[in-house]
Amino acid sequence: MAEITSELLIKRLAEWGVDTIFGIPGDGINGIMEGLRRHADKVKFVLVHHEEAAAFMACAHAKATGRIGVCLATSGPGGIHLANGLYDAKLDHVPVLAITGLQESSVLGTGYQQEVALDRLYEDVTEYNQVVMNPAQMPALVDVAIRTAYARRGVAHLTFPNDIQIAPAGEDPYQTVAPVRPPSTAPIYVDPMVWPRDGDLRRAADVLNAGTKIAILAGIGARGAGRWVEQAAEKLGAPIVKSLLGKMVVPDDSPYTTGGLGLLGTKPSEELMEEADTLLMLGTNFPYTKFLPEPGKARVVQVEIDPARAGTRTPTEVPLVGDVGATLERLLPLLDVKDHAFLGKYQEKTRDWREAMTALESADRDPIAPQYLAHELDVQAADDAILTCDSGTIATWAARHWQIRGRREFYLSGTLATMAPGLPYAIGIQHAHPGRQVIAFVGDGGFAMLMAEFHTAMRYGLPIKVVINNNNALGQILWEQMVLGYPEHGVRFGEPLPDYAAWARGCGGFGVHVNKPGDLPGALQEALAHPGPALLDVAVNPDEPPLPGKVSYDQAKKFAEAWLHGQPRKASIASTLFKDKIQQLKG
Known part of the structure; x- marks a missing residue:
């Protein structure tokens, strides 16, 4: 059987260490599917229900392993469906x-059936x-695409016309200007270790040593x-605030951390940002600037691997371009040891x-409090469990x-904050880590969007656990409407x-x-102990x-306005708020 161009694609992906492709x-893409069939021993195709x-799944696989994730879709609508996950x-x-x-x-350019210029899209x-x-572009384009995705930490895309997919491998139907040279037989990408110049490290140390109320983000x-x-926190007497994506950087029981920041964060973290006179930002391009210190109130040092992102969120006195670990190793000896009075204050808070x-x-x-559901899941889950999560109140x-304790991990759609990734994330990560406990903690709104993928988990024997926080509503939007002063x-x-x-x-x-x-x-214990895919649908209080x-005063004012303008469930919501306060006072 003559070798086709799609086989060159699949073989080169395998040489890059790709062992799985998710798609429909x-x-x-019949030619590419034939390439996969012929090389099923090298690359596994995971059939899903929605592109x-x-x-x-490809995104989650990359997040959890550090290796490139690969997804496959047909022309036109199939490729369009990929877009949300690619973003x-x-x-x-x-x-x-x-x-x-x-x-x-x-037929390209003639308005043929399902013709969509996916490269332009x-x-x-x-x-x-x-x-x-041109078939002769294989496998060089695979190499460039993968190296670029790694180097720029983003998405690469290759689109194949049908006739190219099934053309004889290595065919060059056009007269070439230069001969095609075979690429390296052992493709590899080496992630560079980057750290700042000595002078920049010294300037950063001077700023941090001059600070008296230092916070780390x-x-x-x-x-x-x-x-x-944590060594930087110890030396500087600085509390550590974690972004939501950075939740697993240090354990939640670390004596240095005050928890998260923003609408999903903690009161101590927010108060810390209001009081700090110096901020050390480590590996974050935190987008919610209203929660950062007011410009001019705090001196800022930022460690960022991408020079284009350094200093984009807040006025930054010393941007340090480099890997966080390598940079801190070189910065720590330059830092003065400070007392822990400021840290102690926030430990108490x-x-x-x-x-x-x-x-x-x-x-x-x-009804069941969603906080109780999340806590019970936390108590019963393994110390090396991986939790995936949807966007919203969940x-x-x-x-x-x-x-976060032990080897636990936590993944969700961070900057895009899209609904629905919790379940497919769990599938992609369980596939990559078959020996770990993987739990999708999702809302009913997000689960319903891609619930067919539970069947995917069943077909491939992936023992994911799905816990649905079911308030029968789009809870986050409900509360946002009220904060804006609108009835739901x-x-x-x-x-x-x-x-x-x-x-x-x-x-x-x-x-x-x-x-x-x-x-x-x-019920949760039974679900977690089940040897295959398991789902626990938990009806929680919809008015929590x-x-x-x-x-803030403005949030409280808008909430009250919505109340006065006819909030249809104000009695139930008032009762829940009252119970929350009573429980806190009892605690």
Whole structure:
């Protein structure tokens, strides 16, 4: 059987260490599917139910392993469906390669069926974007695409016309200006270790040594450098605030951390940013600038691997371009040892905050408090569990009640903050880490969007656990409407209630619905112990507000206005708020 160009594609991906491609077949990629069939021993094709999920799985695979994630879609609508997951990879700076099909080169530009110029559609989302028009371009374009995705921490895209996919391998139908040279037989990308110049390190140390109230803000770019981050905190007497993506940089029980920042963060973290006179930003391009110190109030040192991002969020006196770990290793000897009075103040504030959060985790509240659900999951999950999460109120409960300890990890759509990735993230990560406990902690709104992928987990024997925080509403938008001073509108799903547990059982998995707090611990224990995919659908209090760590006067005023303008469930919401306060006082 003659070798076709698609085989060169698959073999080269395998040489780069790619062992899995997530996607859906279609007539625009039949040639690539044949290449996969012929080399199924080298690269596994994971069939999903929606291309968006395939892109999320590739993104999650890259986040959890550091290796490039690969997704595949047919021409036209298939490629369009990939876009949301690809933007997730772009905005969270992870390497993903998207492969798509295209109509035969002879009909391009004629308005042929499903003809979409995916290369032009992807111009904004990609770091590298190429239409393959000659078999002789293989495998060099694969090399360039993957190296670019790694080097620029983003998305690369290759799209193949149908006729090129099945053309004889190595064919060069056009007269070439230069002979095609074979690429390296052993492709490799070496991630450079970068650290700042000595003079810049000295300037940064001078700023930090002059500070008296120093705060550290750590993001996902500091992952793997936790011990150096804590050493900096110890030496500077500086509390550590974590971005949501950076939640796993240091453990949540670290004596240095005050927790997260922003709407999903903690009151001590917000107060720290208001008081600090010096801020050390490590591996974060934190976008919510209203939670950072006011310009001019604090001197800022930022460690950032991308020179283009250094200093983009807040006036930065000393931008340090480099890897966080390598930079801190060289910066630490230059730092003065400070007393811990300021750190001690925020350690006490953090203890008080944690007591208030613990009070909300009561098993006595009926309907089930989402804080109790998140806490019970935290208690029962393994110390090396990986939690994936959706956007919305679910992220608030995970941020505050899921504790990073041991080898635990935490993933969600960070900057894009899209709905629906929790389930496909779990599948992509479970595939990469078959021996780990992987839990998708999702809302009912996000789960419903891509719930068919639970069947994907069943087909491939991936023992993911799905825990649905079911408030039968788009909870985050509900509360945002009220904070804006509007009565809620269009955010509650109402009757009839879908039976997600029945869907799980229909797929052949474990599925249980829980609506009483007393039933939750046992049901969760059973779900986590189940050897295959399991789903726990938990009806939680729909009127539990995901309040900011520190409620501003303007937020309270707008909330009151919405109340007066006819909030339809104000009695139930008032009761929940009252119970929250009583629990905190009791705690």
